[in-house]
Amino acid sequence: MWLINSSIGRKFVMSITGLALVLFLLFHGTMNFVAILSPESYNAICHLLGANWYALVATVGLAVLVILHFTFASVLTWQNYKARGKERYSVSESYDEVSFASRNMFVLGVIIIGFMVLHLYNFWFKMQFVEIVHKMGGDFGDISLATDGAYYIRLLFANPVYCVLYLIWLGAIWYHLNHGVWSSLQTLGLSNSVWFKRIKCIGKVVATIVVLLFVSVVVYFGAEAIMNGTTAYVW
């Protein structure tokens, strides 16, 4: 299977799964932004995306994408480490053309996955998971709050520590996408002497839009808690 056995095939899988995850992030970011405009509308979306068959299928799809992206990244990083040879350079420098993000994609990815686990515990575990357990006849968590996303957002970002943690996470995502978006387009072959600069610019713009959508929610609800004096360290 050339998608696994050839270097360009493996990069193709990285590219497609990465781009699909960026599309998901764009949707997720837009949805979160609604929470600022109207918490009720946000909860309506949460309700739509509860333990319904289509939301569950999408969740499984996302899990598959993340697993594929991470597994391929691990294999590629390991292969690339070996391809460098046993002896390492004692002095190594790089020019400005080589971005920080491009040299540290795997490390950034691991940071992102780590925070993602925390994020799933903060939200998914208390929302969709509670609903799933409930539908299967179990009793776990507070089912009345399972689609009250706005409540959980307020609760989480009333904790300044979480605000900082999430901002660090979003910073890592910004760097990762800064290289990831244009690189995936380059891997698909969508670049030439004219489009090379354009896709690099598109990558930066997409990364910034995605991250700003998320950052706005953290900052808005974090600031709201501080202004109202409702800061609370709930874990």
Place this chain on the structure above:
Amino acid sequence: MEKSINIKVKVWRQAGPKVKGMFETYELNNISTDASFLEMIDILNEQLVKEHKEPVAFDHDCREGICGMCSLYINGHPHGPDQEVTTCQLHMRKFHDGQVITIEPWRSRAFPIIKDLMVDRNAYDKIIQAGGYVSVNTGGIPDANAIPIPKPKADEAMDAASCIGCGACAAACKNGSAMLFVAAKVSQLALLPQGQVERAARAKAMVAKMDELGFGNCTNTGACAAECPKSVSLIHIARLNREYLGAKFKD
């Protein structure tokens, strides 16, 4: 305006492919800043011969930046701290008095060390043998103008063809990937009418050979293009991806 500097060179010494290597430091005095980097190593070797020591083995041939034979990873850069030149075109004026210059061989699994600073770059030849050519039946020589080629395409093919196969791309790449080299070779023929017949087969065969020889996977860091003495651009890598993916999807 001639000037001379005193330097220290820290050179990788390794007696053979399987022997463990290490750095040796040598002092060199009164090196003219007009000397090329390779001339500086010649002076070092003369000095070593006079001291009845083994001279440093290094690759070199034309010394005018066109053969692709010289290599050397100098102070953290392939072909040294100057862009768009090969090591033989690098001059001592790029260094200052008292500087310690670290000279290492290319380090990549696919380029095993032969001795000291010499590495075996046959891997690149094997990739070319896998498909980097155009098959033609012998016969009369066709007129140069018999096959019209648009100027932009001819220019881009020429830019790709400027690759001298020195190996700096794979040496610079943190992934040990040879994509820029393979891309240049596939690109130059994919752009020209003569290369069309074997186009898909060429992309598949050369990439397969590249993977087989143990080169890494490209992650588009761009270190290769930044270090390439001939400024081969990353857009050729995009074209290689396009050629390869297109050929595979057609299958």
